[in-house]
Amino acid sequence: xxxxxxxxxxxxxxxxxxxxxxxxxxxxxxxxxxxxxxxxxxxxxxxxxxxxxxxxxxxxxxxxxxxxxxxxxxxxxxxxxxxxxxxxxxxxxxxxxxxxxxxxxxxxxxxxxxxxxxxxxxxxxxxxxxxxxxxxxxxxxxxxxxxxxxxxxxxxxxxxxxxxxxxxxxxxxxxxxxxxxxxxxxxxxxxxxxxxxxxxxxxxxxxxxxxxxxxxxxxxxxxxxxxxxxxxxxxxxxxxxxxxxxxxxxxxxxxxxxxxxxxxxxxxxxxxxxxxxxxxxxxxxxxxxxxxxxxxxxxxxxxxxxxxxxxxxxxxxxxxxxxxxxxxxxxxxxxxxxxxxxxxxxxxxxxxxxxxxxxxxxxxxxxxxxxxxxxxxxxxxxxxxxxxxxxxxxxxxxxxxxxxxxxxxxxxxxxxxxxxxxxxxx
Numbered sequence: 001x002x003x004x005x006x007x008x009x010x011x012x013x014x015x016x017x018x019x020x021x022x023x024x025x026x027x028x029x030x031x032x033x034x035x036x037x038x039x040x041x042x043x044x045x046x047x048x049x050x051x052x053x054x055x056x057x058x059x060x061x062x063x064x065x066x067x068x069x070x071x072x073x074x075x076x077x078x079x080x081x082x083x084x085x086x087x088x089x090x091x092x093x094x095x096x097x098x099x100x101x102x103x104x105x106x107x108x109x110x111x112x113x114x115x116x117x118x119x120x121x122x123x124x125x126x127x128x129x130x131x132x133x134x135x136x137x138x139x140x141x142x143x144x145x146x147x148x149x150x151x152x153x154x155x156x157x158x159x160x161x162x163x164x165x166x167x168x169x170x171x172x173x174x175x176x177x178x179x180x181x182x183x184x185x186x187x188x189x190x191x192x193x194x195x196x197x198x199x200x201x202x203x204x205x206x207x208x209x210x211x212x213x214x215x216x217x218x219x220x221x222x223x224x225x226x227x228x229x230x231x232x233x234x235x236x237x238x239x240x241x242x243x244x245x246x247x248x249x250x251x252x253x254x255x256x257x258x259x260x261x262x263x264x265x266x267x268x269x270x271x272x273x274x275x276x277x278x279x280x281x282x283x284x285x286x287x288x289x290x291x292x293x294x295x296x297x298x299x300x301x302x303x304x305x306x307x308x309x310x311x312x313x314x315x316x317x318x319x320x321x322x323x324x325x326x327x328x329x330x331x332x333x334x335x336x337x338x339x340x341x342x343x344x345x346x347x348x349x350x351x352x353x354x355x356x357x358x359x360x361x362x363x364x365x366x367x368x369x370x371x372x373x374x375x376x377x378x379x380x381x382x383x384x385x386x387x388x389x390x391x392x393x394x395x396x397x398x399x400x401x402x403x404x405x406x407x408x409x410x411x412x413x414x415x416x417x418x419x420x421x422x423x424x425x426x
Contacts, residue, residue: 001137002062005096006069006088007054010110013087015301019282021077023048025253028127035072036133040065043135045128049120050281051110058137066090094333097141101325104149106158110303111168112314113158118149148328155324158317166196168306169277170204172298173245176275181205186243190218193249198226210239240265247277248284255286262289345394347416352386
């Protein structure tokens with residue numbers, strides 16, 4: 001069974017396409033159930049975040065499955081394949097594992113080392129588990145990825161400092177203003193991204209933080225936590241008028257601020273600029289708002305410069321993290337290869353067990369005088385002897401660099417039943 005990944009990310013697709021490939025907009029559970037129904041996917045997990053949409057499957061025929069996954073992207077999102085295909089990447093077996101390990105460790109994130117991605121990967125796997133679409137291969141892969149992510153974070157300093165998209169947004173605001181003290185900030189959205197952004201802003205000494213969210217209770221909870229105030233959702237326009245910096249990070253599927261609404265926040269009497277930092281995917285702000293005089297609009301792709309700075313600062317840590325990941329990839333690849341030996345190992349054990357029982361039956365007349373306890377002891381001794389004889393060959397077969405060749409040799413040497421080999425679970 002092969003491991004196949006097909007996906008798109010901030011490295012291959014612009015934000016305009018990524019927001020259309022967002023599986024969460026229609027429900028991640030719906031997406032993973034639909035993917036699991038495809039004949040090419042024996043197992044399936046769908047990962048969908050602000051910066052990536054990825055399909056992980058276990059399959060028998062990678063070439064056919066890759067074509068089918070492209071079709072799934074097209075069918076589910078109702079987009080032409082020609083529009084999607086140039087932006088997709090695919091990885092097979094240990095390359096797919098390497099990619100997921102890098103993602104879970106924060107190495108493939110827009111801001112390297114950001115901590116949120118590991119939780120998002122866990123959530124995606126949880127949805128697949130609930131949908132019963134993840135089987136032995138993907139279960140092992142994702143649990144291994146969780147361990148790799150934790151190891152990288154504990155053994156390196158990769159996640160220290162400016163490692164989240166929300167922090168990068170605040171860093172951009174500092175570059176724009178030079179100093180955020182005295183500035184009035186409006187945070188639109190009270191989820192995890194909004195919370196992180198508000199916390200970072202408070203640390204920079206802004207004058208006021210106003211939180212608004214469709215759920216007033218969520219906005220109030222966040223405002224209490226960061227010492228801010230709340231603006232009701234229906235007074236968003238008024239809050240916009242008072243703000244110097246607006247950071248949007250909602251989960252809306254369509255823009256919450258149109259060009260007209262932004263323009264209304266820039267009356268002729270206003271002399272100061274308005275900076276909009278849209279870190280949501282799909283985007284919260286109509287991109288045409290950037291055409292308004294004195295309005296400066298940045299989206300998540302505009303954070304690339306900050307990413308490059310972080311890459312330079314974390315060069316040594318990235319190298320260590322990559323080394324850890326490569327170690328884990330080799331371990332996973334060894335385990336993955338060993339699965340191919342399971343049918344032969346099962347058949348070999350069945351063969352030896354059959355020989356053991358046949359010999360005990362042949363010797364039955366000579367053991368007739370033995371007590372039940374002695375007969376049980378003979379059975380136990382012969383069983384343990386077989387186990388010891390098979391221990392080393394089993395270990396070596398699993399570690400073999402060419403399992404197929406060695407499995408065939410074992411099959412011929414012991415005349416193993418091919419039917420028995422094929423009936424074992426792989």
